[in-house]
Amino acid sequence: RKMASFLLKSVLIVVAVFSISSMAQASDPDILSDFIVPVGSAIDGNLFTFNGTRAIFGSVIQKFSVTKVGKAEFPVLDGQSVSLAVLQFPGGGVNPPHTHPRAAELLFVVKGSLEVGFVDTTNKLYTQTLQVGDLFVFPKGLVHYQYNSNWNESATAVSGFGSANAGTVSLPTTLFATGIDDQILA
Template structure:
């Protein structure tokens, strides 16, 4: 009898811990239907509408990789809703450099063209795929990944969905080489010389 009680107690503890982990693996739950910003007294249908994708989809594609986000910063109605989007536009040869999203997985849908995509897991194994129009690919939360338009003639367009209103983006090249990490530290870490590090930093410096 005591053994059964102990077994059931352990089972409940495990279930509770698992539920706690799952419930805290995404945006916090809210206790209302939606969250009205503090600078608003009331909202109407416009509050739940985002029109920021209209222009990028109607004008000529950019000559460099471009991201148009519909996340918490651009679309306040997403607060507490655990979802956001991004429109990704790639010219021929365009690349979305290696990066991570620390707070959400990403589900990418190619809506025009083709893309080479890849992700790296925590064992440093690389997974790659060539996506056609209509294909989807999931990038697990926190893992390094990239997208590249290898087509020399045609642009590509994709839409990404995130399981967070504020997924966050950590660009690997910019985080490493466009911040103030000491050149000597980077040279040692990458087993190269300071001149090479400075050249990499210069290539990532904002254009004047």
Template sequence: MAHETLRHGLWLLLVALAIAHMANAGDADITSDFIIPPDLKVVDGRFFTSTSFRALANSTKPTTFKVTKASMVEFPALNGQSVSYAALQYPPGTANPPHTHPRSAELLLVMSGSLEVGFVDTTNKLYTRTLYAGDMFVFPKGLVHYQFNPNNTSYSSQTLAISAFGSANAGTVSLPATIFATGIDDTILATSFKTDVATVQMLKAGLAPKP
């Protein structure tokens, strides 16, 4: 009886530890105020400053969907800080295709224009909303989501949005690129999507990098 009680207790402990690990999954805690790259000799205020978003005000408007990131890759001071940004520019009629962020939720703020957004939960239920300047929308961590600028009437109908992430490197997995531009066999894709190889090859050609 005592053996059974001990085994049951250990099982409950393992389950509790697993749940706690899942609940706290994300960037690892650091044991210092910040992380300095090993090749950096002098640390001052410049290390904690990024000017990459200045280009949003000074550059010409893009003709295709454009993302300007401020993650630990572009802004090393974010390493260990569990936060990052992205600026997203949507010309009329363009989309940020269905994708996921495996390491963070995304909080999107529309700065100008409008967006149609949506995400799909693990029961395959779709949640959608039309957003306008000043609106925010949260995409839960790891779920497939998208954004689309429905305004296709004029060049001035550009949309600008800022996304915040609870990770210094949230990661982006683009579904079209991951499925059709990574070398998965044509027959496997045709079987999976219940279509033919010719259709798969057309999709792959459309996603191939432009020369």
């Protein structure tokens, strides 16, 4: 009886350890310093400054546009577990259904209005109409979209992510532009 109890406790401990270790791998790694300095970079204020979004303000938007600011574009984000994207929608513009496998998304509308929605794992659709100043969260890994239903006004939103590399899987591209046979998709 003692042996069975010991075995049960041992199995539970092993399961708990593997559960914790797999959870730790599902997010950005913790770093052992305040920040990671990219090779060849000087450590000054410029390291922590990104000006790649300056040009997007004041420009006329003809089609949906995303300006990403993740660790690929701003290397000092490596290890910080944050990134963002500026989404610009012309009138009638859409960010088609997609997912972010490594992070939740917090969308903040700064201009215009957006129709947004996501589908949970029970296939329930949650939708909302957002105005300037509204925020909406898209849970990690769930299919979601944004749409500017106002054909007379552009819209802009800023999305924050809980990862330096949230990843994006665009469903239309993934399903219809990768050579998957139509019979499989039917």
